[in-house]
Amino acid sequence: MPFDGDEIRAEIVAILPRLRRFANALTGSIDDGDDLAQATIERALQRISQWRPESRLDSWMFRIAQNLWLDQLRAQKRRGTMVSMDELHDISGSDGRSVTESELMLRRTQQAISCLPEEQRAVVALVLVEGVSYGEAAGLLETPIGTVMSRLSRARKALTAMLEL
Amino acid sequence: MVITDEKLMAFVDGELSQDILQSMQQTIAQSTELQARVEQLRLTRDLAASAFDSVLQQPVPQRLLDAVYNTPMGDQLASTKASVVSLVPANKVTSQSYLGYALAASITLGIGVIIGMQLQFGDVAKPTVAQADAGLIQASNPLFTALQQTPSLQAYQTEEGGAITPTISFSAQDGRYCREFEVMAGGKVSIGVACREASAWRVEVLLAAEQSTVSQQGYQTASGYSQQALDAVVDRLWSGEAYDAEHEQRLIEQGWLH
Numbered sequence: 001m002p003f004d005g006d007e008i009r010a011e012i013v014a015i016l017p018r019l020r021r022f023a024n025a026l027t028g029s030i031d032d033g034d035d036l037a038q039a040t041i042e043r044a045l046q047r048i049s050q051w052r053p054e055s056r057l058d059s060w061m062f063r064i065a066q067n068l069w070l071d072q073l074r075a076q077k078r079r080g081t082m083v084s085m086d087e088l089h090d091i092s093g094s095d096g097r098s099v100t101e102s103e104l105m106l107r108r109t110q111q112a113i114s115c116l117p118e119e120q121r122a123v124v125a126l127v128l129v130e131g132v133s134y135g136e137a138a139g140l141l142e143t144p145i146g147t148v149m150s151r152l153s154r155a156r157k158a159l160t161a162m163l164e165l
Numbered sequence: 166m167v168i169t170d171e172k173l174m175a176f177v178d179g180e181l182s183q184d185i186l187q188s189m190q191q192t193i194a195q196s197t198e199l200q201a202r203v204e205q206l207r208l209t210r211d212l213a214a215s216a217f218d219s220v221l222q223q224p225v226p227q228r229l230l231d232a233v234y235n236t237p238m239g240d241q242l243a244s245t246k247a248s249v250v251s252l253v254p255a256n257k258v259t260s261q262s263y264l265g266y267a268l269a270a271s272i273t274l275g276i277g278v279i280i281g282m283q284l285q286f287g288d289v290a291k292p293t294v295a296q297a298d299a300g301l302i303q304a305s306n307p308l309f310t311a312l313q314q315t316p317s318l319q320a321y322q323t324e325e326g327g328a329i330t331p332t333i334s335f336s337a338q339d340g341r342y343c344r345e346f347e348v349m350a351g352g353k354v355s356i357g358v359a360c361r362e363a364s365a366w367r368v369e370v371l372l373a374a375e376q377s378t379v380s381q382q383g384y385q386t387a388s389g390y391s392q393q394a395l396d397a398v399v400d401r402l403w404s405g406e407a408y409d410a411e412h413e414q415r416l417i418e419q420g421w422l423h
Contacts, residue, residue, distance in 0.1 A: 005238055010397035012233050014370070016225045021217045030220055038232045045236040109216040127178070128213035134180050149171045156174065156209040165208050 008048060008057070012041060015058045018130065022062055025125035026069045028114030036072070040065040062130070063140050066122055073118055105163075112162040120155035123148055166192045168199065177206040221300035224348075224355040224373040230394060301365040312344055312359055312366050313421065316413060325350065334413050337402040342421045343369070345399065356395050360402065361421040370398045 019040060024033035044051070044061050051060050113124055126137045127148070134152075138145040159165070166188060175181050176189050193199045302309045311321035311329035320328040327350030334344045343360040348371075357371035372391040408416065 008238075009233050010394065013225075013230065013394040013397060014401070016229060016233070017221045017370070020220050020225065020229070024220050025217045030223075033220070034226055034229065038229055041229060041232040042236045045233075046239045048238050105212065106216045106219075109212040113213060113216065124213055128210055129217055131214070134175070134178070146171075149175065153170045153174050156206060157170070159209045159213070160205050163209075163212070165205050 008045075011057055012044070012061070015061060018058065019061055019065065022125055022130055023065055023069070025110075025113060025129045026065065026121060028110065036065055036069055039068050043068065059132075059136065059140055062126065062132075066126075066141065069122075070118070108163055109159070112159050115162065116155050116158060120151045120158070123151045124155050124159075127152055168192060173199065173202055174206055177203055177210065218300050222302075222368065222371070224353075224357075224371045227373045227391075230372065230391060234393075301362070301367050302359065303365050308346075308348070308359070308368075309366055312346065312361075314417060316410060316417065317344070323350070327351070333407055334416065335399075335402075335407040336404045338404045339402075340423070342416060343402055345395070347374070356391060358395065358398055358402065363422075369402065370395060 016037070019037050020030075020033060023036040023040070024030050027033045027036055040061055043064050047064075051057065113121060116124060122141060123137060126132045126140060127134065132140070134145050134148050138148045141148065168189070172181075172189075176186070176193075181189065193203060302312075304310075307321070307323040307325075307327075308329060311323075312331060315321040315329070315331055317331045317333055320330045322328055327348065329346055329348050331344045331346045334342065337343050337360055341360040341362065343358055345356070345358050348355045348357070354374040355371055356374045358369045359366040360369060361367075372394055374391045
């Protein structure tokens with residue numbers, strides 16, 4: 001057995017920063033992202049017997065996060081709360097402090113990503129934010145690689161338009 | 166050569182095989198329109214890649230660490246736990262001078278970062294699993310200045326009224342110089358490890374610290390998951406060499422570069 005319980009927990013701690021970033025990219029907010037990260041950790045540990053130690057623990061957890069997020073979205077849609085495009089233009093330093101131009105651009109990018117359709121957002125979060133390869137993303141999302149590419153291409157066209165690049 | 170959106174994107178993302186790559190480069194070189202599209206694709210990639218990095222520079226919230234250490238594991242793997250030694254056995258020390266240094270550290274600091282005593286020198290590194298990928302700290306960041314200039318156990322005061330205290334310096338298995346440090350800001354304490362890379366310090370991990378407790382030996386030790394988690398990361402990096410004050414001063418003078 002290559003891993004024991006303590007090692008798995010230590011390994012998850014090492015993955016935490018990236019799991020938080022991925023969850024933040026999916027949900028569009030740090031708080032919601034941390035809720036998702038927490039649910040992901042809990043589910044991963046409860047179902048740890050389903051993880052095959054020869055596969056990557058981080059990829060497996062990203063997949064759990066992505067599935068939990070889709071479940072949440074379905075629930076959210078029933079409640080009728082969706083991110084509005086208008087928010088894209090209302091981001092002038094919501095915490096009151098002044099922001100630099102590049103910081104502003106990063107915030108606009110965050111907002112623009114959160115406006116993408118969910119299946120495009122998932123591909124962007126995996127490939128662009130986390131640097132996962134097309135092939136890995138296809139495996140993780142259980143979709144053909146061609147679908148990953150067309151979603152990613154459409155997402156980038158939308159980002160280019162929204163950010164006026 | 167017809168270049169579809171997807172193909173151009175795969176070119177920018179480095180997903181094309183070597184043989185196609187060359188003919189693509191030639192075609193793109195002849196078209197300003199294609200060059201502009203390549204530039205747009207690069208921009209979306211670069212922006213998205215860094216848009217969410219701020220979360221990497223924040224301490225991992227306690228509730229997530231609680232989830233990692235308190236969630237019971239489902240069957241199989243968890244059942245092997247009892248037969249395996251913990252990652253961080255107490256008081257396993259191989260170097261006498263290092264022990265002295267760690268003790269001095271904990272006494273002087275008085276706020277509970279005692280690291281040396283818990284280090285294990287076994288082979289715990291797992292090359293196949295992902296390393297923590299926290300952010301790069303550039304020269305404009307106060308943490309950079311603190312790590313670069315401040316001897317261990319001395320506090321670097323930030324302009325915002327916080328304090329950063331490096332606690333120990335050591336060399337990593339990959340040759341980088343690394344430092345553990347403690348950040349006090351807004352009444353909260355975080356602990357972390359950063360390693361020097363060519364142009365910046367890379368924070369390997371940064372964790373919110375729990376309240377420390379007074380041990381029977383009369384000095385305070387950091388306790389709980391944060392310290393365990395930090396130790397696990399240090400174990401992973403550790404080459405077996407910690408630096409004393411004199412050696413550390415030389416490293417400060419040479420900018421922590423080889």
